[in-house]
Amino acid sequence: MAVHALWQRSVIPGFGLTLGITLSYLGLIVIIPLCVMFFKAADAGWAKFLAELTSPRTLAAFRVSFGIAFLAAFINAIFGFIVAWVIVRYDFPGRRFVDSLIDLPFALPTAVAGIALTSLYSVHGWLGAPLAAIGITAAFTPLGILIALVFVGLPFVVRTVEPVLLDFDRELEESAAMLGASRTSILFRVVFPPLLPALMTGFTLAFARAIGEYGSVIFIAGNIPGYSEIVPLLIVIKLEQFDYAGATVIATMMLVASFILLLAINLLQAWTRRRQGG
Amino acid sequence: MRDPYCKAKGWAIPALLSLLVSAAQADTTLLNASYDPTRRFYSVFNQAFAALWKAERGEKVSIYQSHTGSGAQARSVSFGLEADVVTLALAYDIDAIAQRAGLLPKDWQERLPDNSAPYTSTIVFLVRKGNPKQIRDWSDLVKDGVGIVTPNPKTSGGARWNHLAAWGYALRISGNDENRARDFIARLYRNAPVLDTGARGATITFTRRDIGDVLIAWENEALLVTNEVSPGAFEVVVPSTSILAEPPVAVVDKVVDRRGTREVAEAYLKFLYSAEGQDLAGRFFFRPRQARAMDKFRDRFVKLELMTIDQFGGWAQAQKVHFTDDGIFDQIQRPGARQ
Amino acid sequence: MVDLAPPADLVADDSARRIASPLPLTESFATRVALILVALFFLMVFLILPLVVVFAEALRQGIGAYGAALIEPNAVAAIELTLLTALIVVPLNAAFGIAAAWAITKFNFPGKNLLITLIDLPFSVSPVIGGMVFVLLFGAQGLFGPLLTAHGIKIVFAIPGIVIATLFVTLPFVARELIPLMQKQGTQQEEAALMLGASGWQTLWRVTLPNIKWSLLYGILLCNGRAIGEFGAVAVVSGHIIGLTNTMPLQVEVLYNDYAFAAAFAVASLLTLMALATLALKTWLEWRAGTPVARTRL
Numbered sequence A: 001m002a003v004h005a006l007w008q009r010s011v012i013p014g015f016g017l018t019l020g021i022t023l024s025y026l027g028l029i030v031i032i033p034l035c036v037m038f039f040k041a042a043d044a045g046w047a048k049f050l051a052e053l054t055s056p057r058t059l060a061a062f063r064v065s066f067g068i069a070f071l072a073a074f075i076n077a078i079f080g081f082i083v084a085w086v087i088v089r090y091d092f093p094g095r096r097f098v099d100s101l102i103d104l105p106f107a108l109p110t111a112v113a114g115i116a117l118t119s120l121y122s123v124h125g126w127l128g129a130p131l132a133a134i135g136i137t138a139a140f141t142p143l144g145i146l147i148a149l150v151f152v153g154l155p156f157v158v159r160t161v162e163p164v165l166l167d168f169d170r171e172l173e174e175s176a177a178m179l180g181a182s183r184t185s186i187l188f189r190v191v192f193p194p195l196l197p198a199l200m201t202g203f204t205l206a207f208a209r210a211i212g213e214y215g216s217v218i219f220i221a222g223n224i225p226g227y228s229e230i231v232p233l234l235i236v237i238k239l240e241q242f243d244y245a246g247a248t249v250i251a252t253m254m255l256v257a258s259f260i261l262l263l264a265i266n267l268l269q270a271w272t273r274r275r276q277g278g
Numbered sequence B: 001m002r003d004p005y006c007k008a009k010g011w012a013i014p015a016l017l018s019l020l021v022s023a024a025q026a027d028t029t030l031l032n033a034s035y036d037p038t039r040r041f042y043s044v045f046n047q048a049f050a051a052l053w054k055a056e057r058g059e060k061v062s063i064y065q066s067h068t069g070s071g072a073q074a075r076s077v078s079f080g081l082e083a084d085v086v087t088l089a090l091a092y093d094i095d096a097i098a099q100r101a102g103l104l105p106k107d108w109q110e111r112l113p114d115n116s117a118p119y120t121s122t123i124v125f126l127v128r129k130g131n132p133k134q135i136r137d138w139s140d141l142v143k144d145g146v147g148i149v150t151p152n153p154k155t156s157g158g159a160r161w162n163h164l165a166a167w168g169y170a171l172r173i174s175g176n177d178e179n180r181a182r183d184f185i186a187r188l189y190r191n192a193p194v195l196d197t198g199a200r201g202a203t204i205t206f207t208r209r210d211i212g213d214v215l216i217a218w219e220n221e222a223l224l225v226t227n228e229v230s231p232g233a234f235e236v237v238v239p240s241t242s243i244l245a246e247p248p249v250a251v252v253d254k255v256v257d258r259r260g261t262r263e264v265a266e267a268y269l270k271f272l273y274s275a276e277g278q279d280l281a282g283r284f285f286f287r288p289r290q291a292r293a294m295d296k297f298r299d300r301f302v303k304l305e306l307m308t309i310d311q312f313g314g315w316a317q318a319q320k321v322h323f324t325d326d327g328i329f330d331q332i333q334r335p336g337a338r339q
Numbered sequence C: 001m002v003d004l005a006p007p008a009d010l011v012a013d014d015s016a017r018r019i020a021s022p023l024p025l026t027e028s029f030a031t032r033v034a035l036i037l038v039a040l041f042f043l044m045v046f047l048i049l050p051l052v053v054v055f056a057e058a059l060r061q062g063i064g065a066y067g068a069a070l071i072e073p074n075a076v077a078a079i080e081l082t083l084l085t086a087l088i089v090v091p092l093n094a095a096f097g098i099a100a101a102w103a104i105t106k107f108n109f110p111g112k113n114l115l116i117t118l119i120d121l122p123f124s125v126s127p128v129i130g131g132m133v134f135v136l137l138f139g140a141q142g143l144f145g146p147l148l149t150a151h152g153i154k155i156v157f158a159i160p161g162i163v164i165a166t167l168f169v170t171l172p173f174v175a176r177e178l179i180p181l182m183q184k185q186g187t188q189q190e191e192a193a194l195m196l197g198a199s200g201w202q203t204l205w206r207v208t209l210p211n212i213k214w215s216l217l218y219g220i221l222l223c224n225g226r227a228i229g230e231f232g233a234v235a236v237v238s239g240h241i242i243g244l245t246n247t248m249p250l251q252v253e254v255l256y257n258d259y260a261f262a263a264a265f266a267v268a269s270l271l272t273l274m275a276l277a278t279l280a281l282k283t284w285l286e287w288r289a290g291t292p293v294a295r296t297r298l
Helices: A015-043 A045-054 A056-089 A095-101 A110-121 A128-133 A142-166 A170-178 A183-212 A215-220 A231-240 A244-275 B006-025 B036-057 B070-078 B091-101 B157-173 B178-190 B199-207 B219-229 B253-259 B262-273 B275-283 B291-296 B314-323 B328-333 C015-020 C029-058 C062-071 C073-106 C112-124 C127-138 C145-150 C159-170 C172-185 C188-195 C200-229 C232-237 C248-257 C261-289
Strands: B028-034 B061-067 B085-087 B123-128 B214-218 B234-237 B241-243 B249-251 B305-307
Touching: A015 A244, A015 C073, A015 C112, A015 C127, A015 C159, A045 A056, A045 A244, A056 A095, A056 A142, A056 A183, A056 A231, A056 A244, A056 C029, A095 C029, A095 C261, A110 A128, A110 A142, A110 A215, A110 C029, A110 C200, A110 C248, A110 C261, A142 A183, A142 A215, A142 C029, A170 A183, A183 A244, A183 C127, A215 A231, A231 A244, A231 C127, A231 C232, A244 C127, B028 B036, B028 B070, B028 B262, B036 B061, B036 B199, B036 B219, B036 B262, B036 B275, B061 B070, B070 B085, B070 B091, B070 B157, B085 B091, B085 B262, B091 B314, B123 B157, B123 B199, B123 B219, B123 B241, B157 B178, B157 B199, B157 B214, B157 B241, B157 B314, B178 B328, B199 B214, B199 B219, B199 C248, B214 B219, B219 B234, B249 B262, B253 B262, B262 B275, B275 B291, B314 B328, C029 C261, C062 C073, C062 C261, C073 C112, C073 C159, C073 C172, C073 C200, C073 C248, C073 C261, C112 C159, C112 C172, C127 C159, C127 C232, C159 C200, C159 C232, C172 C200, C188 C200, C200 C261, C232 C248, C248 C261
Parallel strands: B028 B061, B028 B085, B241 B305
Antiparallel strands: B085 B249, B123 B214, B123 B234
16 A cells, blocks of 8 residues: 655645645744744854853853752652652542642643742742741742742643553552562552653653743742843843843753753653663 | 635634724724833823813823833834833933934924923832831942842833932042942942842832842832832832932824824823823822922922932933943943952 | 452462461552642642632732722733634644644654654743744844834734734644544544545545544643733733733733732633633543543643
8 A cells, every 4th residue: 555655655635735734834933933043143143152151140040940940840750740649549539629630730821820829928928928937938039939830840740640650550560469579669669660751751841841931930039130030031131121132142042951951851761761671 | 515614714704803893993092102110100191181182072092001111112112112102211212212213303302391301200219117227328228238129221211310320429429539439339239139120120129029128219119119009118218319300201203193193192291291290290209390289299209409410411421421332330240340 | 459369279388478468559558648648738739729829819809809900991901812812823723733733643754753843842942932033033123124114014012923922832732632642543544534535625524523523622722721821922022012912911910010919810810710711621521532631642
């Protein structure tokens, strides 16, 4: 049936049309605008690039954005795993309700999340007041940024681990149990390893989302340059000053850094999968 | 054969139609591109003007507002934001629109009374209740351990008035020694952890985010906070000397001629000078020009010694020396320069 | 869990021990309770409380003020603009999603994986960048700036800019839902239909779409949710013209920055209700589809 040509001739029509629509739409809305940005950044010249690359303010913003995003994704990996485990493996009142609520950070507009979290964690807020009583300031500090980023990344780990957990073959556990393994041993040697790739995927997704997050962070962050200023905000500030060159340079730096990090995580994941012979 | 895109068209057509219909019915609209702290004032002012216009002309006029830092706003208008009138923080920003984009004539400032500034304001300090750091005057701002909140002079008009007022004070106490003034200003910015885009942003940073010990603010912004927003939580401290700030207004000729709104735009700005307009200005803590309105609100304004922009050689000169690329502000920001 | 102790006559000598105690097929009761509590506490702090605080703050000044905030002209204009944007963006991205999924899953061609990666791009780019690229293209100083100004066309600082920026940000949603599913479904049914004499459009309409119905709806739901709630990209291209180029999320920011907190939360509560409706619809879709629809990809 198949013709071994470069384009496999198929009896199904519409290749030209759909590919054409896809490429032109994608080209117009995504590719060309992004290319324009790269050209503009390149246009800025090496001097500007290096100046931004070494500017203390820019470097601090990258530390804040990437560092706190990493920590937030890590927290989400731990607690998201627990949540997924609890929802799939156990039964308790309200389980279904909780399960459907997990996607809330995905559906809720970021600005709403921003003002809600700020209200909660400000010094007079429901959670901010008890924290202040023990000497912790949450709102308008990097801790506030962490909280916001944990919120936006919450569904990613849960939703990537859940299906794998659901499909998990219980017989493996049962075999291990019958062979005399303790529960802890079963958990760490039989159950967790196959879940690790999914966990890493979830971590990666949460990390990527947290790096670029803007709306929920700018309300609760202090936005102090060098301390609690995130990269997207720095880009917006440059735009407001009409420093397009600076803005595009920083945006390009951000995309390159994200790309490298995600690539690294993906390679790590592939290596992990290979190690398990999976 | 049914066209699968029939449904999509079915949605689009009513949506587009309603858009067109509402556009056709659009009565006159004006866009007022303003600076950051004037939101509440223009909200009420616009309603008053619309009522007046309806009563006098029987026409409905809808006025839209855009607010951001004065410098940023000027650039937006130069780059295509279609504002019928601009009501900005300082004359230079409107000059920039005239020069850069040619949207209005260079002699725009003479077209309305009082240098086209229907009200004035000045620069004061806002401190937290009880004034814990004992801020009394400009020299207290440069002390170690004092956190200052002021906006970014590159985008904000208020920030530039702040900067010049501080500069003027520094020149005065140092006997016109420019180097000592430079040092003073550098220490001032060193005490400023964050520079917001606009004056309102700075106010929010100080009052909501609890950052800093003192906000260098428009007088009207500070009085708004102590009188309406958070009475009791903050205090106004008036320094020994400050600057006379004259926020000007102008019609954007090219835009009003293209849109056919010149008459209503000019009437809109004239309304600022009317008794009702002046009264509104006073109500929102601006210093009205008219004697009668000023009398009414006299007790909310402290009399203080005010320098004027002329002492700095006018705005063009001040902008060039202080705020353009590589001006004094840029020089201070360079790492190593802030010792 | 079921106790799987094997019958006595089949086990080895130390089986007595095994029959007496059940196999460790699940964690101890204490562990389970602890884990459930930890999970619930985590979700309470990060999900439930923010939800509740939105409504608590919105109603802080009473139901009268709440209602007034929602019928205030600028709020109404923001609601209209938000809905208009969603109305334009969602059908376009849905059509794109179907076309892209068809091209990718029904045919083989070089560069397919690259295409999938490209479609995913807006998902991994910060929304601020999503807005910025259009300012660079269509702003007065941008690539097409002079051309647009010459013809009096406004894109940036006006509604078209908001629509395009939202289009960018929500582009992958429908495609991402459809591609894995259609890959799994393969081409057999379509080929069968075509052999039987159906035209391409008929095949699409009568064979493919019914098969992907639930995933399509789910993708549209996600696309819609994001289109309504987008903030970063729109903030960059909007002219900050209150009552004209403010979507609901932008209006929330404007109100918040003008100290009108109760009003800001009132508009936010409306957005929250829309989000909750999205979640409810999603749950219903999953129930109708019989399997958790979202489980293939996020």
